[in-house]
Amino acid sequence: MKLISAIIKPFKLDDVREAISEIGVEGLTVSEVKGFGRQKGHTELYRGAEYQVDFLPKVKLEVAVNDDVVERLVETITKSAYTGKIGDGKIFVYNLEQAVRIRTGENDVEAL
Amino acid sequence: MKLISAIIKPFKLDDVREAISEIGVEGLTVSEVKGFGRQKGHTELYRGAEYQVDFLPKVKLEVAVNDDVVERLVETITKSAYTGKIGDGKIFVYNLEQAVRIRTGENDVEAL
Amino acid sequence: MKLISAIIKPFKLDDVREAISEIGVEGLTVSEVKGFGRQKGHTELYRGAEYQVDFLPKVKLEVAVNDDVVERLVETITKSAYTGKIGDGKIFVYNLEQAVRIRTGENDVEAL
Amino acid sequence: MEQNIFHLQYAMDTFYFLVCGALVMWMAAGFSMLEAGLVRAKNTTEILTKNVALYAISCMMYLACGYEIMYGGGFFLSGIETVDADAVLKSFAEREDGFTGGAIYSAASDFFFQVVFVATAMSIVSGAVAERMKLWAFLAFTVVLTAFIYPMEGSWTWGGNAVFGMFTLGDLGFSDFAGSGIVHMAGASAALAGVLLLGARKGKYTADGRVNAIPGSNLPLATLGTFILWMGWFGFNGGSVLKLGDIGNSHSVAMVFLNTNAAAAGGAVAALILAKVLFKKADLTMALNGALAGLVAITAEPSTPTALQATLFGAIGGIIVVLSIVSLDKLKIDDPVGAISVHGVVGLFGLLLVPVTNDGASFSGQLIGAATIFTWVFVTSFVVWYVLKVTMGIRVTEEEEYEGVDKSDCGMEAYPEFTNG
Amino acid sequence: MEQNIFHLQYAMDTFYFLVCGALVMWMAAGFSMLEAGLVRAKNTTEILTKNVALYAISCMMYLACGYEIMYGGGFFLSGIETVDADAVLKSFAEREDGFTGGAIYSAASDFFFQVVFVATAMSIVSGAVAERMKLWAFLAFTVVLTAFIYPMEGSWTWGGNAVFGMFTLGDLGFSDFAGSGIVHMAGASAALAGVLLLGARKGKYTADGRVNAIPGSNLPLATLGTFILWMGWFGFNGGSVLKLGDIGNSHSVAMVFLNTNAAAAGGAVAALILAKVLFKKADLTMALNGALAGLVAITAEPSTPTALQATLFGAIGGIIVVLSIVSLDKLKIDDPVGAISVHGVVGLFGLLLVPVTNDGASFSGQLIGAATIFTWVFVTSFVVWYVLKVTMGIRVTEEEEYEGVDKSDCGMEAYPEFTNG
Amino acid sequence: MEQNIFHLQYAMDTFYFLVCGALVMWMAAGFSMLEAGLVRAKNTTEILTKNVALYAISCMMYLACGYEIMYGGGFFLSGIETVDADAVLKSFAEREDGFTGGAIYSAASDFFFQVVFVATAMSIVSGAVAERMKLWAFLAFTVVLTAFIYPMEGSWTWGGNAVFGMFTLGDLGFSDFAGSGIVHMAGASAALAGVLLLGARKGKYTADGRVNAIPGSNLPLATLGTFILWMGWFGFNGGSVLKLGDIGNSHSVAMVFLNTNAAAAGGAVAALILAKVLFKKADLTMALNGALAGLVAITAEPSTPTALQATLFGAIGGIIVVLSIVSLDKLKIDDPVGAISVHGVVGLFGLLLVPVTNDGASFSGQLIGAATIFTWVFVTSFVVWYVLKVTMGIRVTEEEEYEGVDKSDCGMEAYPEFTNG
Ligand SMILES: Nc1ncnc2c1ncn2[C@@H]1O[C@H](COP(=O)(O)OP(=O)(O)O)[C@@H](O)[C@H]1O
Ligand SMILES: Nc1ncnc2c1ncn2[C@@H]1O[C@H](COP(=O)(O)OP(=O)(O)O)[C@@H](O)[C@H]1O
Ligand SMILES: Nc1ncnc2c1ncn2[C@@H]1O[C@H](COP(=O)(O)OP(=O)(O)O)[C@@H](O)[C@H]1O
Secondary structure: OEEEEEEEOHHHHHHHHHHHHHOOOOOEEEEEEEEEOOOOOEEEEEOOEEEEEOOEEEEEEEEEEOHHHHHHHHHHHHHHOOOOOOOOOEEEEEEOOEEEEOOOOOEHHHHO | OEEEEEEEOHHHHHHHHHHHHHOOOOOEEEEEEEEEOOOOOEEEEEOOEEEEEOOEEEEEEEEEEOHHHHHHHHHHHHHHOOOOOOOOEEEEEEEOOEEEEOOOOOEHHHHO | OEEEEEEEOHHHHHHHHHHHHHOOOOOEEEEEEEEEOOOOOEEEEEOOEEEEEOOEEEEEEEEEEOHHHHHHHHHHHHHHOOOOOOOOOEEEEEEOOEEEEOOOOOEHHHHO | OHHHHHHHHHHHHHHHHHHHHHHHHHHHHHHHHHHHHHOOHHHHHHHHHHHHHHHHHHHHHHHHHHHHHHHOOOHHHOOOOOOOHHHHHHHHHHOOOOOOOOOOOOHHHHHHHHHHHHHHHHHHHHHHOOOOEOHHHHHHHHHHHHHHHHHHHHHHOOOOOOEOOOEOOHHHOOOOOOOHHHHHHHHHHHHHHHHHHHOOOOOOEOOOOOEEOOOOOOHHHHHHHHHHHHHHHHHHHHHHHOOOOOHHHHHHHHHHHHHHHHHHHHHHHHHHHHHHHHHOOOOHHHHHHHHHHHHHHHHOOOOOOOHHHHHHHHHHHHHHHHHHHHHHHHOOOOOOOOHHHHHHHHHHHHHHHHHHHOOOOOHHHHHHHHHHHHHHHHHHHHHHHHHHHHHOOOEOOHHHHHHOHHHHHHOOOOOOOOOOO | OHHHHHHHHHHHHHHHHHHHHHHHHHHHHHHHHHHHHHOOHHHHHHHHHHHHHHHHHHHHHHHHHHHHHHHOOOHHHOOOOOOOHHHHHHHHHHOOOOOOOOOOOOHHHHHHHHHHHHHHHHHHHHHHOOOOEOHHHHHHHHHHHHHHHHHHHHHHOOOOOOEOOOEOOHHHOOOOOOOHHHHHHHHHHHHHHHHHHHOOOOOOEOOOOOEEOOOOOOHHHHHHHHHHHHHHHHHHHHHHHOOOOOHHHHHHHHHHHHHHHHHHHHHHHHHHHHHHHHHOOOOHHHHHHHHHHHHHHHHOOOOOOOHHHHHHHHHHHHHHHHHHHHHHHHOOOOOOOOHHHHHHHHHHHHHHHHHHHOOOOOHHHHHHHHHHHHHHHHHHHHHHHHHHHHHOOOEOOHHHHHHOHHHHHHOOOOOOOOOOO | OHHHHHHHHHHHHHHHHHHHHHHHHHHHHHHHHHHHHHOOHHHHHHHHHHHHHHHHHHHHHHHHHHHHHHHOOOHHHOOOOOOOHHHHHHHHHHOOOOOOOOOOOOHHHHHHHHHHHHHHHHHHHHHHOOOOEOHHHHHHHHHHHHHHHHHHHHHHOOOOOOEOOOEOOHHHOOOOOOOHHHHHHHHHHHHHHHHHHHOOOOOOEOOOOOEEOOOOOOHHHHHHHHHHHHHHHHHHHHHHHOOOOOHHHHHHHHHHHHHHHHHHHHHHHHHHHHHHHHHOOOOHHHHHHHHHHHHHHHHOOOOOOOHHHHHHHHHHHHHHHHHHHHHHHHOOOOOOOOHHHHHHHHHHHHHHHHHHHOOOOOHHHHHHHHHHHHHHHHHHHHHHHHHHHHHOOOEOOHHHHHHOHHHHHHOOOOOOOOOOO
16 A cells, blocks of 8 residues: 655645546545745735745645555646646655554555 | 554544553644545535535544554554544554654654 | 654744755645644643643654755754754654656656 | 703703613624633634624514513503604603703613613623523523513612512612613523533533633634723713713713723723732733623712722722632533623622612612522523423534534534634 | 803704714724625735725715715815804804704714715625725725715715706605615615626636535624624614704604614524524524614614514515525625625615605605616716726736735735634 | 703713713724734734733723822822712803803713823833733833823823923923824833833844844734724814814814824825835735824824815825834834834824914924923833833743743633644
8 A cells, every 4th residue: 555645736626636536536634734845935025024935835635545546646646736837746655554444443455 | 663643533632642642652743634535524504505515624643653562552543533433534554764853863762 | 765754843943944955955845733742731721720731833844855865854954953852853754655746747856 | 942951951861872872782792702702713603693693682572572571661662763842841841850850861762772781681691601502592592581581670670660569679778770780690690590501511620520721712802892891881881870961960970981991990900910819820811801890890889989999899899700700610610701700790799889889778778689680580590491401402412512513503614714623 | 042052052963973973984894894704814904905995095085076076065175174153153043944953063073974974885895896806996996986976876865966957866755864775775786886897706606507605714703893883883874863952853863773773683683594494504694694684774764663663674684685695696696795685685675665664755766766876876887897897907817816815915914824825 | 041051061071071082992992903913823812911901000090190190180089079060050150261161071071081091102002012021011111101101291281280390381382182292102102112122023133134024913803903993083082172062162073083084094095005106015004004193193183184184194194104114124123013103203293293284383392392202201111111121021031932922921822723822
């Protein structure tokens, strides 16, 4: 099993979620994060003084899937989160050693 | 070492934290996340118009532990986070290659 | 590639980000978390009644880097996040199997 | 030409009532903000809904029958819409108490001023039962309290009727200028009955007897609410002089404004200092409750104390309220906003202060009056709450309470974008 | 000595206008809070900026020329700063309608009272076009509406001028006491024109015809705003009696206060119950809109109905507003705060109610008046919005709308620490 | 019968003071909300506590001795509670300036109106020293300013006493109608002394000389606060005519309301436009400060300017305030809410404007008056702050400042559920 973690632009969340559902992935977990990268923050003015916003709002998706889905999932996310502008984000893939569904105690693939 | 990540229902957080403490685990990190899974969101009404809430509030726990604790910890979380109703959440286990305690520079098992 | 995840004190975030930039790491992702550990929470009073604050605010940094940078990065974070007081936090290192830059489709090291 | 003077006095006194009434109406906003600030975010929409609805229902029920019961003002205020200027002028000309006697003014302005008091009494209840009571059960209770329970005790006190034909409180030396007892303690009595039947919020008291604090979610709102109440109280007490239009009465109105303000100031400072001494922190919510306690303490008699006395009375009220809040918590009487302490305990204290500066009142009269009001309101409220409890139920389910009543009762979050709701 | 009575009556009526005017000015805060509470967090700074600026601009433009157009009060109010007390006393002494006739009072107080009405009309617009209209286009429109469009229709109604020299509305039996039509429906007409040219917020209506709710971000603010408006409305309607200083008129003012309050109460309760029946939830925002609808409904004639009638009129207004909000959504007319329903639809309803209790008005007169106001304001507004659209543009870009207009227009977040903005 | 007219005039003027006083009291809520909106979330409870406490303390100290020092009104207002109606009637009958002369009204209403001015002066300080000053040091300063520093300068200006027996400001042509200098600039002078001793907030100015913005956490609150102040200012300036009860004076009150409103409008629009030009954004906080600057600018003389002049004076005030805020930041004088600019710089400007429209005032008199007020308040305040600094300390520790003073001083978060606190 793998854990796919994707950092994307917030307004792309719904598109990505729908695209993922279409390829049969049923669960995911989302959190609000702030990103720092090539896409630079911007300078805001408040009462005449400058004020640097370094971190940009991003959304992090985490999806645990079976190995055979990984490739398709990465592709799907890449497509659906794409805008072509700087700051579109990253996808990271980790190895997942074990998974448990709390409600049933099911393990690994059955748990996803 | 392993990193146990558990996505649970928010109101179970205190129960889980206490259960974990009881088996001797002393540290953990918590974040607020939103989950999407079999437990479906619900439709709310606002001024007569519908409004779909897709994502449900969940809490993510991250606990780094030594290998020998993993089994007991997974079991403990499974039990203490259990309600039996859909949406109870998942536990994921990853391999942890290194750990450092910033304050002391201690490494790995000593850092936990 | 490795994924370095560091849990630090919030007010150290800017120092750490700057130190990291200086050693050439260009991207990172930050999230707000709450921590539980040896640094105990405190008791607050509200209208004469006590009220236990168990979780302390922390910030989690995630940085994906090439293997050769890991050591220096861990060291840099350890130094820049250091205050010497309890609760300074932890650094965890995971293996990262794949990385994709959504905007370009670039893979792995090029994606970072 | 003399008639023109009567015209002006009538107009002036009418306007005075209307301005004071508008200020008291504004207190509805004060209670809403105070309560919204002191509950958790997940129960905010519901407490707002309760406050808007209770104000509206109070106005409707008091208009329908409350005013008739309390003052004989007619069901649905029938006839209030017309005035016969000539008849009014005649009653001016023929009055025996002279120009400086009792006021003659528009009955409509009197109703407007009176109706907002009912809403105040009811507002006190909503705070005490917050975060766990069913919305519609609360609104059902609102109908009964504002249509019947409050007007009945109002008829015995300000209305001057004998209590069930037995005794007349005024004759016994009972005096309550603007309603420390008649409005505030009455509201708190109804609240207490509700709280006893309702029980504490889940998690407020632990099995082993500890008290868990449940912090309010928005202290700027609570502070705003307190300032609104403070301002509105000038109308509440100031209007209760019942006449503006001559030297003596207008001076009296001015003293009432002055003393009302002084008492609130005294209460805020005393509560802040006591909280600092007891808890080592400058507890804002206690300072707010202290200001309100000062206001309640002076309400039973704001016209006779000197400015210094008013400050002291308010300060004692501020001390009482801090001690009372801590004590009620020890008794496991869970009152999220401190309403029972502020309006009930200090309301009683306010009644007992009257004889200190007003010779027309006696301690025994005050005690009998307080007992009458408390007994009537507490018992009837208890019965009504009880009937509601066994019929429709008064408490939300545990799960609804955990999720917050905003979702279950209103289907709407107060701050949907801010909390991980 | 008789002169002294005139002095007092003049002073009293002047003060009455000033107090009522201050209450109406306070409605500017009410609209700001209501609208800030009902938009999303990311558009809050901008709606606040709009509200502060529109109030200020209204005051400047009405002072510059609006008052002159509407009542012939002089460009820049020239000469208003002086009063000739002797001349005033003479006009008192020589008046034919006597002491209980029309009021004589300071022209400055009249302007102060009138100017806040302009701002009210304009405030209605800002809510309806919220979350997507460019700030500076909105402010440009504000200049035109408050300097010209509103004063013109005001001159035909309250000003008594003939409509383009053709017909005089008053002669046809048109009557609008405090402005259900002249202020509220007029504002809503301008808003409707803007909304039609502007289109709905992105994401409000899906391609397949569904309506997506976009919840307001801060319901305590929306509730506070409603209470402020409720309070301010006492000045709005109460001041519109235009005289306090005799028995008949002051009684009339009192009835207006009473009925205004009763109508709001009726509207809030009716809307709350209807929403519960239709949606199974106690919808706070509908209760708030219901209270406002009750207020708008009674505004065209708050002095003649009985208290019971006022309650009923308000309640019907509350029902209408719920149905109207749902219907406008079906028509894909996107109005984030319900302004067109509350002020437009119910404003018309209020106009049509007048003949029920006021013999001086006729249904045909009301219809002609409503049609005149609507046609004038809608058409001129449409033209102005259209010109703005093709010149500077009235709508922000899609990206700005997604990011929130706070960033693009104001460069400042309303709650920078609370949202993941 | 003549006496009845006196009764009415007395009542009317008393009521006028009370209504205006209640509006000024309401400004306490305005300052609280403005400041709570412009600080960071972590310092909100403390600023609210400061505001509630400073208002209460001001009322207590001015009652205890301030009013005696300033106007000789008696320690603890002794004797104010009684009125001898016959004596009052006699003084009416025997007055030489006649019916349209100076007002005769309740001393209690005078105190009520005066006391809220003290609190206003003190409110100005709390904003400037926000986010870093110790709560209890601030409250200690409050005691001294309201009991002594302000009453002393008040006695030289409105009280008419000679400055240390040397010269009398009134004789030199100094005039300050409602307190641009006596209240606003005085408050700002005390604030400036405090800020200089206190230093800037950590992180406001970088080592290399850059200015870091620290955005306010809740702009709807700041906007609400501004509207409250705007409304309350009608009482502040309007009540300062000191008499309502004849044609000339009531007209004057009306002009004051009109001009106060016009100046605020001018200030808001001018500041908004200038900020747009300078910063390319519609800066809401500048528009709010601009409105307040307009109000401060007109306060020294709101009765003599024409409406157009008032608008222009306000607009210049709005421009000055924007430039002043930016300049003070360059000087590293850290004022989180802009209080020193709004009340100090524009307060001085307001004083200097008086001779433009009021022949009774001279430029030299205004300058001497301004210098006297500033020197006295600044120097005494500096001494008091300095004594506090070396005894109890006036600044929280670095760690407390980082964590927020809510935790260290109040032990309570303002929004515990909303921030990652
Ligand atoms: N090395 C990294 N480790 C973790 N997160 C990163 C890393 N580099 C970038 N990110 C995340 O990805 C986001 C987008 O990256 P950025 O460099 O701005 O643009 P792009 O994805 O177009 O190259 C960043 O805001 C950050 O959240
Ligand atoms: N494949 C997945 N990857 C990551 N998180 C998941 C995955 N599936 C479920 N989750 C998380 O677990 C939560 C519970 O899952 P759900 O399917 O609703 O119920 P259950 O745990 O009872 O099967 C979800 O809300 C989501 O946060
Ligand atoms: N075993 C663990 N797994 C995950 N996070 C941990 C663990 N132990 C500590 N942490 C995180 O590190 C933070 C600091 O740890 P703590 O024990 O308080 O102090 P120190 O880092 O000085 O030893 C905690 O607040 C928590 O967020």
